[in-house]
Amino acid sequence: MDFKPYGIVPPMVTPLTDEGKINEPALRKLVNFLIDSGVHGLFPVGTTGEFYALSNDEFRQVLEVTLDxxxxxxxxxxxxxxxxxxxxxxxxxxxxxAGVDALSALTPMFLTPNQNQIYAHFESLAKNTGLPIILYNNKPKTGVDIAPATAARLAEIDNIVGIKDSTGDMTTTEEYLRLTRNKNFSVMMGRDTLIYAALCYGASGAVASCANVAPKIIVDIYNKFMAGDHEGAREAQFKVAPLRIAYNLGTFPSVIKAGLKLLGIDVGNCFDPSGPLTDEETSQLRKIMVEMELI
Incomplete structure (x- = not known):
């Protein structure tokens, strides 16, 4: 399969109305904001998109609006x-x-499947779709790991073309790259503070939640790296770090939604119980965004 995940791909928030419905006009505005900022792809209904709170009909609606x-x-x-x-x-x-170009598939959560069961889970997915698949390891959130050896086995399947690594463990990232370096398989960084480091190791890009709010800075990390400007790429990486670290101001992904509101893109609040930021927390976020020259 020729599809290659690369560049900066924002895992988009899901805009909501005050009634908790999908906010289609805000979603369309977000799509254009991100594309106009130079991102290389869009990733709706992931972790940042609160996939766990959406019905199948809402899932379909978000995809159809995004594609349209x-x-x-x-x-x-x-x-x-x-x-x-x-x-x-x-x-x-x-x-x-719906017509999407590729799938990103997270491990099961709550359960604790062994590596053979993880392999069978994704193998079954690959057999039931013709689309390219990017595996997604977010062990800090799910408690379930895709071991590097398992990823290397899965990379032998034609339409499993890559993995997003959100473990924050560079040894894991390195092992994904080392064990699949002779395969048609890409590694995408999923921890925003480690994009430059992953590119140095050979990653093909990043799925970066901060790119919802600071897409041009995140795109700069990738574009400058690819142009051979390592100093510029590293400086862009340093510049985005305070925004990623500020996620602890609220329950994920409320900081991202608050940041978009400060930019004039009102994507609403998160599904309860992930309530909005307080006035004090919003003030702290605003200060960070002013220092980053986002507002």
């Missing part, structure tokens, strides 16, 4: 995440019918 507004300008990756293999395949088939 994107109009083929960049690839659209759909997050397909479920505890069960059956549920995973169902979401993948909805996404494929």
């Amino acid at each position: 507004e994107t109009r083929g300008r960049v690839p659209v990756y759909a997050g397909v995440n479920h505890i069960t293999t059956r549920g995973l395949i169902e979401l993948a088939q909805i996404a494929e019918a």
Whole structure:
């Protein structure tokens, strides 16, 4: 399969109305803001998109609106995440019918499957879709790991083309790269503070939640690195760090949604119980964004 995940791909927030419905006008505005800022793809309904709170109909709606507004300008990756293999395949088939370019599939959560079961989970997905698949390891959130050796086995499957690594463990990232370096398989960094480091190791890009709010800075890390400007790429990496560290001001992804509101893109609040930031927390975030020259 020729599809190669690369560059900066924001895992988009899901804009909501005050009533908790999908805010289509805000979603369309976000799509254009990100594309106009130079991102290389869009990734709706991932962790940042609160996938766990969406019904299948809402999942489909977000994908259809995103695809309609994107109009083929960049690839659209759909997050397909479920505890069960059956549920995973169902979401993948909805996404494929909607017309997305690729899938990103998180490990099961809550359960503790062994590595053979992890392999079988993703192998079943690959057999039930014709789309390229990017595996997604977020062990800090799910408690479930995709071991590097398992990723290397899965990389032998034609339509499993890469992995997003959000472990924050550079040894894991390095091992993904080392064990798959002779395969048609890409590693995307999923921890925003480690994008430059991952590129130095050979990663093909990043799925970066901070790119919702600071897309041009995150894109600079990648573009400058690819142009051979390592100092410029490193400085862009340093510049975005305070925003990523500020995530502890609220319950994820409330800081990202608050940041977008400060930029004039009102994406609403998160699903409860991830409530909005307090006035004091918003003030702290505003100060960070002013220092980053975002506002």
